[in-house]
Amino acid sequence: MSRTSDTRGPDGTEESVPTGSLAHRVPDLGALELLLAVARLGSLGAAAREVGITQPAASSRIRSMERQLGVALVDRSPRGSRLTDAGALVTDWARRVVEAAEAFDAGAQALRHRRDSRLRVAASMTIAEYLLPGWLLALRAQRPDTAVSLLAGNSTAVAERLLADEADLGFVEGLTVPAGLDSVVVAHDQLIVVTAPGHAWARRRKPLPAEELASTPLVLREKGSGTRQVLDAALGGLARPLIELSSTTAVKASAVAGAGPAVLSELSVREELSTRRLVSVPVDRVGLRRDLRAVWRTGHRPAGPARDLLSLTRG
Missing domain, CATH: 3.40.190.290 (D-Maltodextrin-Binding Protein; domain 2)
Incomplete structure (x- = not known):
């Protein structure tokens, strides 16, 4: 069972943040890829289209990630979506995680190819x-x-x-x-x-x-x-x-x-x-x-x- 600690959420309210295993504390790869797309495109809608989900689903995923991390990541406005300072820092970390996942995937594909050959x-x-x-x-x-x-x-x-x-x-x-x-x-x-x-x-x-x-x-x-x-x-x-x-x-x-x-x-x-x-x-x-x-x-x-x-x- 995961433990929780109290902290302030993106909107200033007090929230419980998971403190158990990494699976509970770290956003999944899909959420990190979405955040990277927002940073690159400057638009939540464009990022949603790139990763193949609807804009409401993308908004929900960003909010869920913000609750999980306990910080605001994206400022939304009629002119587009802009990363907060915390969001920019998290994006840098996310890029390293995604790059590591891509290397992991390439290695797994090589293993499958060797097995299948x-x-x-x-x-x-x-x-x-x-x-x-x-x-x-x-x-x-x-x-x-x-x-x-x-x-x-x-x-x-x-x-x-x-x-x-x-x-x-x-x-x-x-x-x-x-x-x-x-x-x-x-x-x-x-x-x-x-x-x-x-x-x-x-x-x-x-x-x-x-x-x-x-x-x-x-x-x-x-x-x-x-x-x-x-x-x-x-x-x-x-x-x-x-x-x-x-x-x-x-x-x-x-x-x-x-x-x-x-x-x-x-x-x-x-x-x-x-x-x-x-x-x-x-x-x-x-x-x-x-x-x-x-x-x-x-x-x-x-x-x-x-x-x-x-x-x-x-x-």
């Missing part, structure tokens, strides 16, 4: 390969001068990049959001079991029992990947992998080559399914739908290009 994105493999290219193409249309770098890895690696401040925005596929990160769901995905057409599962007439899927060695992504986390949680555990690979593309290529069944994002195998290089195998009573999330460090809500990219993913 680059965007560091970290994304898990499926999102990096199948969704981000379209989002980044749309971002480039909006921000052609922003240089984008993309770091692809599993969901655990994405979280580590963000927490180390090596990325401005991340995208993950896992079940949980690591501590220290905030998130929002931007899309949904379905994991499906796929095999080469020659595999016995491709000829099944009934859905595959969940127990058989869980007990069968599969071609899998590495631990820490969102796909592995979702599958492990849905089945309550997995057999030892037939092959463990670090990218969606590698897992898919192995399945196409007949190495064994795999579980992959539906986004990643559309072409292979349409050309029958892979066959989808229905599974009985297993939910493999997952949320795809944008993530960022807690307390660092996306701004600039990161905010624009986030908006595009949800459009």
Whole structure:
């Protein structure tokens, strides 16, 4: 709460002047800019037009500033507006404050330009390969001068990049959001079991029992990947992998080559399914739908290009 002290106002009456924080004791920049315009133009009306407000609003702002400071600043007459001696002194101070504010604004603009000139994105493999290219193409249309770098890895690696401040925005596929990160769901995905057409599962007439899927060695992504986390949680555990690979593309290529069944994002195998290089195998009573999330460090809500990219993913 601000304190007050008694003093004489512009009209000689006793007034209470705030003595608390600077925000209560110092006029705002708009009022100071108006006072400088009055000093330069010699007319309250002309000053009001220059700063884009009405003359009554300008008069009210000057009176409010006079009450705040406890001194008369402007003498008004039919011939125009003239600064009082106190007003001339306050104007000199105001000029320094406004110049400092202009320097502050220029510095802030430089910081925004530096932030907006680059965007560091970290994304898990499926999102990096199948969704981000379209989002980044749309971002480039909006921000052609922003240089984008993309770091692809599993969901655990994405979280580590963000927490180390090596990325401005991340995208993950896992079940949980690591501590220290905030998130929002931007899309949904379905994991499906796929095999080469020659595999016995491709000829099944009934859905595959969940127990058989869980007990069968599969071609899998590495631990820490969102796909592995979702599958492990849905089945309550997995057999030892037939092959463990670090990218969606590698897992898919192995399945196409007949190495064994795999579980992959539906986004990643559309072409292979349409050309029958892979066959989808229905599974009985297993939910493999997952949320795809944008993530960022807690307390660092996306701004600039990161905010624009986030908006595009949800459009």
